[in-house]
Amino acid sequence: MNYPRFSITPLSREHQKSGFCCGSSLLDRYFSERVGQDVRRNLTKCFVVIDNSHERIAGFYTLSAAQIPLLQLPEKLADKMPHYHAVPASRLGRLAIDKSYQGEGLGSALIADALMRSSSSSMAVYALLVDAKDESAATFYLHHGFIPCIGAPHTLFLPLGTVKSL
Numbered sequence: 805m806n807y808p809r810f811s812i813t814p815l816s817r818e819h820q821k822s823g824f825c826c827g828s829s830l831l832d833r834y835f836s837e838r839v840g841q842d843v844r845r846n847l848t849k850c851f852v853v854i855d856n857s858h859e860r861i862a863g864f865y866t867l868s869a870a871q872i873p874l875l876q877l878p879e880k881l882a883d884k885m886p887h888y889h890a891v892p893a894s895r896l897g898r899l900a901i902d903k904s905y906q907g908e909g910l911g912s913a914l915i916a917d918a919l920m921r922s923s924s925s926s927m928a929v930y931a932l933l934v935d936a937k938d939e940s941a942a943t944f945y946l947h948h949g950f951i952p953c954i955g956a957p958h959t960l961f962l963p964l965g966t967v968k969s970l
Contacts, residue, residue, distance in 0.1 A: 820861070
């Protein structure tokens, strides 16, 4: 029987979180200790990529509501916006891949999934927003077409309109 090696699904109680290790103690601790509480409180949604052959979590990301202050958009984009204080966004809060799966393109797959979920939301969403934890993470998001916010170079966004035109 042929089935895909990986699938992306909302985190549930049935998923085994123990053993996940991405190399960042902050992300590992968040995933093992806090993400369930944040999901139950409806502060975020968490999605996991599952290695179907081993029934193991290979990575995760969180998604929540956000907004981008209009003053942080590049002028060429801000000029096209109504004169509101901010524009609606989805925040890609945390993204991590287990060490044993790093380098397989799963981070890119999770970004694509977050973009798809954001663009198919029943809420109006202008962009996917992310706060890169360091320069390496910022470079990763820049590689995927994200644009730095004015005055906050580690806060980046990708307008969903650019994704729909692909």
